Amino acid sequence: MKFLGKPRSQTAASLPLCLLFLKILQPGHSRLYSNRYAGDKVIRLIPNSEEEAYALKKICRQLKVDLWQPSSVSHVSEGIVTDVHVPQNGSRALLAFLQEANILYKILIEDLQKALEQGSGLRPPRNRRSLSEYNYEVYHSLEEIQNWMQYLNNTHSGLIHMFSIGKSYEGRPLFVLKLGRRSRAYKNAVWIDCGIHAREWIGPAFCQWFVKEALLTYKSDPTMRKMMNHLYFYIMPVFNVDGYHFSWTNDRFWRKTRSRNSRFHCRGVDANRNWKVKWCNEGASMHPCDDTYCGPFPESEPEVKAVANFLRKHKKHIKAYLSFHAYAQMLLYPYSYKYATIPNFSCVESAAYKAVNALRSVYGVRYRYGPASSTLYVSSGSSMDWAYKTGIPYTFAFELRDTGHFGFLLPEMLIQPTCTETMLAVKNIAMHLLRKCP
């Protein structure tokens, strides 16, 4: 069990040395992502009327801003807080416009490159310690996560089985961990995926945390023991493997998959708009260059198709589908694509209510909860709606911390508190499954 420990002090102590080492080795190459975010800003826009919202949509399209929240310009409307990442050459124009039009705004991040290099996310590659001292309080590259999965498969075969459900667009295996004691022939199961959207790094960190907690506590914690005895958990730590890899090597704020388009230079599809449920309707874009591009047809992305095939095949025993995103601090359930309540509303609603209360009990962090359409925004072709439509009665999407202070650059220091509180929510939902909902 030494493997599950977290040598914080050692890691902290070795870091400055490591940075120094890198600087000496590669002078001029020490800027992350080739310094491409220097001078970029993240600005919160707060339109107070439909006219202001209309004007903002126009300028956001003109300046080709990268929307952080909500994920598409089409959602910008009166009273909706909108966080945008503006390139350096556009930020002066945007600020001038905002002042001229007297639209409320707030600069969330003054210099994105600096924020990135100040430990709010990625640092230069370090000499990682051996797997037996794995640190769960840092973000890990795809390779590290896959090595970690392999290691667990070799060392914890009583509780973990690792397998692949297919290959990504760029040919990477799509690994899933099946977690739980093989105590009975038939067990209900919970599906958990993280990292559908590449830049939401806290997602994969949570999936790893969940597995660690299960292995560490199932002997001592009665709730975890119950979960491991009575359920299987299918855990996919990185859904969008190509995109996640790209967010480490090229563009920290990449969201989509990496598939090519025959007619456009823009690459990638929004893997959370590519599912066959009201596909490519409201809240999804038909344009390949948009961040919410729905793809040429439903399940066009091999990653989506692989998971959809797996869920279809195992839907009889999968009772819950949980998908981890960031950021907004919300617990969402269907529908995403329309304003309506699901038939199973009261059971699902009470599960969500209890989950967010459990989450809040740890550090007082508040999550909103409700149908995704009315709580976040309308979006079609989402995995959650699809899983629900396919017959999985409990389907949720978490939008983890924060509410925009760091946004996608949630510092590694906040991995532990974020995952600790989220664990309680997930355990609550799992225990809800084991009781009969009236």
Ligand SMILES: *[C@@H]1O[C@H](CO)[C@@H](O)[C@H](O)[C@H]1NC(C)=O
């Ligand atoms: C900012 O620079 C990029 C490329 O460097 C260019 O494509 C874009 O048009 C520029 N935007 C403005 C508003 O000048």
Ligand SMILES: *[C@@H]1O[C@H](CO)[C@@H](O)[C@H](O)[C@H]1NC(C)=O
């Ligand atoms: C996981 O371990 C089992 C043996 O316990 C092995 O059969 C399987 O191939 C391993 N999975 C992967 C993806 O390597």
Ligand SMILES: *[C@@H]1O[C@H](CO)[C@@H](O)[C@H](O)[C@H]1NC(C)=O
């Ligand atoms: C409602 O949930 C129960 C399990 O809690 C399930 O058996 C039933 O099929 C669900 N009904 C619908 C309409 O989803």
Ligand SMILES: [Zn+2]
């Ligand atoms: Zn997301």
